[in-house]
Amino acid sequence: MFEFRVLAQDGAARRGLIRTDHGDLETPAFFAVATRAALKGVDPATARSAGSGSLICNAYHLAIQPGPELIEAAGGLHRFMGWEGVLATDSGGFQVFSLRHGQVADELKGRRRLPPAEGDPIDAVRVDEEGADFRSYLDGRRHRFTPENNMALQRSLGADLLFCLDECTPFHVPPEYTRAATERNARWARRCLEAFDSLAMGERQALYGIVHGGVYPELRRFSAGAMSELGFAGFGIGDCLGETKTDWYGLVELVCGLVPAGKPRHLLGVGEPDDLVEGALRGIDTFDCAMPTRIARHGHALHFGLPRCRLDLKKAERRGEDRPIEEGCPCSACSRFGRAYLHHLFRAGEMLGISLAAEHNLAFTNRLMRRIREAISDGRLEELRREIGN
Amino acid sequence: MFEFRVLAQDGAARRGLIRTDHGDLETPAFFAVATRAALKGVDPATARSAGSGSLICNAYHLAIQPGPELIEAAGGLHRFMGWEGVLATDSGGFQVFSLRHGQVADELKGRRRLPPAEGDPIDAVRVDEEGADFRSYLDGRRHRFTPENNMALQRSLGADLLFCLDECTPFHVPPEYTRAATERNARWARRCLEAFDSLAMGERQALYGIVHGGVYPELRRFSAGAMSELGFAGFGIGDCLGETKTDWYGLVELVCGLVPAGKPRHLLGVGEPDDLVEGALRGIDTFDCAMPTRIARHGHALHFGLPRCRLDLKKAERRGEDRPIEEGCPCSACSRFGRAYLHHLFRAGEMLGISLAAEHNLAFTNRLMRRIREAISDGRLEELRREIGN
Numbered sequence: 001m002f003e004f005r006v007l008a009q010d011g012a013a014r015r016g017l018i019r020t021d022h023g024d025l026e027t028p029a030f031f032a033v034a035t036r037a038a039l040k041g042v043d044p045a046t047a048r049s050a051g052s053g054s055l056i057c058n059a060y061h062l063a064i065q066p067g068p069e070l071i072e073a074a075g076g077l078h079r080f081m082g083w084e085g086v087l088a089t090d091s092g093g094f095q096v097f098s099l100r101h102g103q104v105a106d107e108l109k110g111r112r113r114l115p116p117a118e119g120d121p122i123d124a125v126r127v128d129e130e131g132a133d134f135r136s137y138l139d140g141r142r143h144r145f146t147p148e149n150n151m152a153l154q155r156s157l158g159a160d161l162l163f164c165l166d167e168c169t170p171f172h173v174p175p176e177y178t179r180a181a182t183e184r185n186a187r188w189a190r191r192c193l194e195a196f197d198s199l200a201m202g203e204r205q206a207l208y209g210i211v212h213g214g215v216y217p218e219l220r221r222f223s224a225g226a227m228s229e230l231g232f233a234g235f236g237i238g239d240c241l242g243e244t245k246t247d248w249y250g251l252v253e254l255v256c257g258l259v260p261a262g263k264p265r266h267l268l269g270v271g272e273p274d275d276l277v278e279g280a281l282r283g284i285d286t287f288d289c290a291m292p293t294r295i296a297r298h299g300h301a302l303h304f305g306l307p308r309c310r311l312d313l314k315k316a317e318r319r320g321e322d323r324p325i326e327e328g329c330p331c332s333a334c335s336r337f338g339r340a341y342l343h344h345l346f347r348a349g350e351m352l353g354i355s356l357a358a359e360h361n362l363a364f365t366n367r368l369m370r371r372i373r374e375a376i377s378d379g380r381l382e383e384l385r386r387e388i389g390n
Numbered sequence: 391m392f393e394f395r396v397l398a399q400d401g402a403a404r405r406g407l408i409r410t411d412h413g414d415l416e417t418p419a420f421f422a423v424a425t426r427a428a429l430k431g432v433d434p435a436t437a438r439s440a441g442s443g444s445l446i447c448n449a450y451h452l453a454i455q456p457g458p459e460l461i462e463a464a465g466g467l468h469r470f471m472g473w474e475g476v477l478a479t480d481s482g483g484f485q486v487f488s489l490r491h492g493q494v495a496d497e498l499k500g501r502r503r504l505p506p507a508e509g510d511p512i513d514a515v516r517v518d519e520e521g522a523d524f525r526s527y528l529d530g531r532r533h534r535f536t537p538e539n540n541m542a543l544q545r546s547l548g549a550d551l552l553f554c555l556d557e558c559t560p561f562h563v564p565p566e567y568t569r570a571a572t573e574r575n576a577r578w579a580r581r582c583l584e585a586f587d588s589l590a591m592g593e594r595q596a597l598y599g600i601v602h603g604g605v606y607p608e609l610r611r612f613s614a615g616a617m618s619e620l621g622f623a624g625f626g627i628g629d630c631l632g633e634t635k636t637d638w639y640g641l642v643e644l645v646c647g648l649v650p651a652g653k654p655r656h657l658l659g660v661g662e663p664d665d666l667v668e669g670a671l672r673g674i675d676t677f678d679c680a681m682p683t684r685i686a687r688h689g690h691a692l693h694f695g696l697p698r699c700r701l702d703l704k705k706a707e708r709r710g711e712d713r714p715i716e717e718g719c720p721c722s723a724c725s726r727f728g729r730a731y732l733h734h735l736f737r738a739g740e741m742l743g744i745s746l747a748a749e750h751n752l753a754f755t756n757r758l759m760r761r762i763r764e765a766i767s768d769g770r771l772e773e774l775r776r777e778i779g780n
Contacts, residue, residue, distance in 0.1 A: 036734075036738040036740055038735055039742070040740065041742065041745075042742070043433075043436075043742065061738075066709065066730065066733075070730060073710060074712055080728070080730070319456065322465075336435075336472040338470070341472070344426075344427065344455065347455055348426040348455055350428040351741055352428045352430075352431065352432070352433065354741070355431075
């Protein structure tokens with residue numbers, strides 16, 4: 001079962017409800033990232049207490065380790081990883097193609113490399129019309145992803161919500177490359193949907209198409225149109241969204257205006273507090289991002305009213321602070337421990353520091369999503385935007 | 391407040407109750423090791439759910455980071471680390487002197503070194519009658535431990551149960567060295583108790599003397615006698631206990647027969663399942679050991695009926711095992727996850743694997759302590775010993 005209903009609107013923003021076999025999800029909602037079937041440093045029961053109702057795993061990583069047969073034999077991903085809430089899987093296209101295009105970090109650091117010619121035998125990833133070949137980062141063995149076998153993979157995993165296989169193009173590639181990829185992604189999306197239907201996955205799972213087109217409005221229009229014609233349960237917004245937030249906002253606004261209003265929209269890989277509000281304002285229903293657990297590993301906690309909403313727990317000024325990470329936060333880390341203790345844990349190299357900061361960061365993000373939902377019901381989302389955006 | 395009552399006996403073994411300001415502890419009991427005010431990889435609430443009612447921290451490590459002033463300012467160690475149960479602190483003597491004598495690992499690997507002459511300026515630790523000088527492993531600064539300042543340190547930390555400052559001699563030193571250290575430890579114990587009394591710590595805290603003497607029955611008799619004459623609330627058994635378990639058993643039996651019967655006895659650094667039973671059989675009331683959380687970091691889980699009670703979660707045969715770590719274990723790891731998932735977490739390098747294995751290992755150990763207590767009440771501890779000892 002998969003249903004989506006819009007319950008309230010505030011401009012382009014909407015409050016809604018996604019219903020699945022594994023529970024309901026009030027939207028706008030945040031999917032915490034459990035790439036390898038685990039939240040980094042957080043017990044799923046703790047995440048649940050911190051307000052997380054939905055997780056997203058990565059089909060590529062799980063295909064390589066432990067392998068889909070094993071997860072299927074264990075009764076599917078929900079049971080394997082002890083998660084009773086809503087669960088999504090990303091196709092893994094992003095990870096496969098990051099082998100080809102270099103990591104986002106390379107891009108940020110100016111280590112740009114042009115994409116190799118198609119079929120280049122020494123490249124880690126080879127793409128053709130049929131699919132993509134790549135080498136496992138674990139044992140070097142070759143794997144092949146096609147729209148068809150990726151759907152079969154995601155069926156084995158058994159998440160509630162799946163994404164089509166796509167090539168995600170980075171900012172530094174030439175426009176012609178992005179155009180070709182966007183067009184091929186549309187053809188792959190159709191093949192994904194056909195495979196999804198022929199595997200009769202629709203009873204228990206829902207498939208989202210992904211709108212591509214990089215930073216080019218014309219390609220975004222093309223992709224949104226092509227995806228809208230197909231019978232997807234919802235729409236992801238993927239691919240490169242530009243270098244500045246302004247690019248990003250405009251493209252998301254554009255896409256949300258083009259896809260069918262009655263279907264949910266997921267913005268892939270976005271989770272900064274201000275971005276969650278900006279996305280919701282433009283009609284995004286769900287988000288996912290590894291940031292809350294990733295920054296916890298570096299000793300950073302989310303906190304309203306600070307620059308970029310970040311509190312550095314490792315800084316010397318935390319050393320004697322006898323107050324919680326964030327005053328008024330009801331998470332179990334804030335209700336039991338002071339900043340001085342968290343600071344000590346990071347100084348002493350204790351894993352517990354990472355776990356507590358990650359728990360708080362998830363609780364913070366889930367609390368923000370609830371504020372966004374309430375603001376939409378009250379017609380006050382613009383107000384919340386001004387409050388958060390500092 | 392500190393009280394100890396014997397409730398039932400089975401030969402030399404006894405079942406009892408320790409009462410403190412922070413709750414009661416049924417004995418025989420296990421103190422989980424939270425060296426730096428944190429259980430490695432386990433939230434204190436999780437440890438509590440897994441049956442842990444008592445933790446032990448290390449005054450030496452906490453003196454260096456974050457420092458006693460800070461913990462005192464935070465309202466003491468209980469509040470600082472969010473622990474509402476019984477809490478002990480070890481003096482840190484063991485850690486200070488391991489700088490002098492080399493680590494236990496050095497000893498096991500045959501890297502024996504003779505203790506340097508007293509006052510040797512290039513040594514990391516200098517001992518004299520007054521106390522011990524050592525360098526911080528963090529910043530190289532010199533610190534000095536004396537019986538008096540160690541008691542003041544442990545008062546600042548505020549645990550319920552403290553241990554005297556002692557020099558812990560390893561197996562490889564000459565007997566004359568052990569004799570001199572044992573005699574000095576007796577003089578230091580008297581000074582600890584005087585400092586403890588003059589600081590009026592007895593209202594809220596209890597001080598344990600530690601019986602030394604290495605593997606020499608004569609020195610053990612001397613030390614047990616000297617400690618028994620002083621008014622300690624309980625007695626630790628420390629120092630080197632020999633190379634084989636048989637040495638160990640005899641020495642513990644000897645010491646338990648010499649210290650006052652109405653006072654609790656703590657065996658320092660012992661936690662293997664069979665050793666817990668063997669210790670209880672000889673009259674030990676409490677134990678502490680880092681093993682349950684340490685082996686979890688290496689992917690090992692405790693399991694009755696296997697060699698050394700160890701299950702290696704990393705082994706390939708775990709890969710597809712769709713059953714809990716240990717059938718019938720009520721811990722939250724066993725009730726939610728299969729071995730295949732734990733195996734996957736260790737393969738994927740996910741911290742969650744360590745946390746879940748550590749939680750199980752604490753639950754296993756606490757469950758064993760309860761079986762020991764029940765066996766004592768039922769006069770069946772010998773039976774349990776035969777069952778465990780495989």
